[in-house]
Amino acid sequence: MLSVVPRPVTVRVPAKVNLHLGVGLPRRDGYHELTTVFQALSLSDTISVVPADELSITVTGDSAREVPVDGTNLAWRAAELMARIAGREPAVAITIAKGIPVAGGMAGGSADAAGTLVALARMWHLEIGRDKMRDLAAELGSDVPFSLRGGTALGTGRGEKLTTVLSRGEYHWVLAVAKEGLSTPEVFRELDHLRENYSSADDTGTYTESPDELLQALASGDPRRVADLLHNDMQPAALSMRPALRRTLRAGVDAGALAGIISGSGPTCAFLCTDSDAAVTTAAELSGAGVCRAVRTATGPVAGARLIDGSL
Ligand code: ATP
Structure with missing residues (x-):
């Protein structure tokens, strides 16, 4: 008898960088109120699913050993939810x-x-509308709706309420990947601690403002304007936990980037460059500076989670 090997359903999903990350005070539910501008980057994970006797996760790639393969993996929770x-x-x-990273x-x-x-909806032939998919994504985590959607978007609430941002042109990034990760909840705790202990009246309360100037710069498509307006409220906390990142940020700008910023809760440093040539030369120089584990180039914005051609 012929046994039929099931074909996998495969989906590519982008990483994100926050061009603006305004962090408010912790809410009653423990989350912080955010105002953020996300951009999806060409750096991506690829997820494949096939029918099996039971749920399992296998991770491949250089950092595979750092990723859990049990119920604490967000992909596992997504499979259970679906x-x-x-x-x-x-x-x-x-x-x-x-x-x-x-x-x-x-x-x-x-x-x-x-x-x-996305992969399981296709494999199980589920008719799930966009709104329902977005709700399921938000149930799994604050950033999951943006991973689904991609592009450039303004995020509010805990980052899960999204509106599309008009963005012209392609942006060229260099990413400095750190040797060791940072825990997002710990960086939020450090930020609360810094604010309680060291905040002056001047540097609190700006987080609720809409990043209008940045939105205008994105609509103009001028990377220089965008570079001047990159902002991350979490950066002081990430730098306080990992002071060596200051050297990485400086090295990227010295290597030719327009500006550098900590991506989200860090520790990846993201450098915006004028064009693809500048990104390649900046990446080469940064690689030689010995300030990070790996250097990658990426462009944005790109689409969110997408089935790869040939999937079922
Ligand atoms: P965010 O930017 O959304 O705050 P992050 O990119 O900083 O998150 P992740 O790569 O999502 O961080 O990993 C955070 C932790 O979550 C890891 O240390 C790991 O233990 C756990 N984790 C659970 N599922 C995954 C997964 N599928 N890939 C990577 N890490 C995962």
Whole structure:
């Protein structure tokens, strides 16, 4: 008898960088109120699913050992959630090819959750509308709706309420990946601590402002204007926990970038460059500076979680 090997359903999902990250005070539910501008980058994870006897996760790539393969993996939780919606067992083998730095402030786990939702909806032939997919994504984590959607978007609430941002042109980035990740909750705690102990009246309360100037700069498509307006409220906390990142940020600008910023909760440093040539030369010089584990180039904005051609 011929046995039929099931074809995997494969989805590519982008990393994100926050061009603006305004962090408010902690809410009653423990989350912080955010105003953020996300951009999806060409750095991505690839998620494949096939039917199996039981739920399992395999991770490949340089940082595979840093990623859990049990119920604490966000992709596992996404599979359980989708199975519940479908009224079936989460009997799937998930393979994650990691391209996004782990615990790097680039929403790697969120990307894998979004990718798993899209892959399983296709594999199980579920008719789930965009709004419902977005709600499922938000249930899994604050950044998951953006991983699903991609592009450039303004995020409010805990980052899960999204509106599209008009962005012209392509932006060229260099990313300095750190040797060791940072825990997002710990960086938020450090930020609260810094604010309680060291904040002056001048540097509190700006987080609720809409980043209007940045939105105008994005509409103009001028990377120099955008570079001047990159802002991250979490940066002081990430730098307080990892002071060596100051040297990385300086090295990227010395290497030719327009500006550098900590991505989200860090520790990845993201450098905006004028064009692709500048990104390549900046990346080469930064690689030689010995200030990070790896250097990558990426462009944005790109689409969110997408099925790869040939998937079922
Ligand atoms: P964010 O930018 O959304 O705050 P991050 O990119 O800094 O997140 P992740 O790469 O999502 O961080 O990983 C944070 C932690 O979550 C890791 O240390 C790891 O233990 C756990 N984790 C759970 N699922 C995944 C996954 N699919 N990929 C990577 N890490 C995962």
